[in-house]
Amino acid sequence: MVEPKISAQAQRKIEIMLTKWTGKLTWEALVTKVELELAIKTTRQTLCTYVGISTSYKNKKAQLRGVSPSLYTKITASDVKLNEQIGHLKAEVEVLKKNNAEQLRMIERMLLNANDIPNLDLYALVKRRSEEIQVSKKS
Incomplete structure (x- = not known):
């Protein structure tokens, strides 16, 4: 040797x-x-x-x-692709956060408006629907 x-x-x-x-x-x-x-x-x-x-x-x-x-260190094609994917996912997260915030504001506005209606039971507005109950029993 x-x-x-x-x-x-x-x-x-x-x-x-x-x-x-x-x-x-x-x-x-x-x-x-x-x-x-x-x-x-x-x-x-x-x-x-x-x-x-x-x-x-x-x-x-x-x-x-x-x-x-x-x-x-060397940058490979897969590194570039992963970096692009990260950028895409970050943009998607920002859009989803914005949509989520808008939807929450709308729900709050609806509940506040419903609260102003006399003799309206808010619990009746948020109770589970029969379709939801059936779906949860199947799961």
Whole structure:
């Protein structure tokens, strides 16, 4: 079995090195620092093959440019579709809230107007109808 060119421990050290990095970050500078501090002679192409190192490099590079790692992630077509769906659902919720508020105002207005009618029993207005009672028994 072939041993990896860079051990897991060395990968962690390189990731830590990237996390603490200050100043301009380039693959060439990273390769030089790895060779000087860890005595590992490597290339940019080799470092890129390690997911942890590559991700740490991209995140640090983005951070140094002023972009947070969460904004650096790739946006896929499904993300765009989900975002459109969220926008649609938010608009639908707003319309439903508006309709609900209008209907509640109408019911209140009807009850207040009915209250002004003499000898009208408000409980008779809100009692359950025979159709509703039959439906609830079937359920």
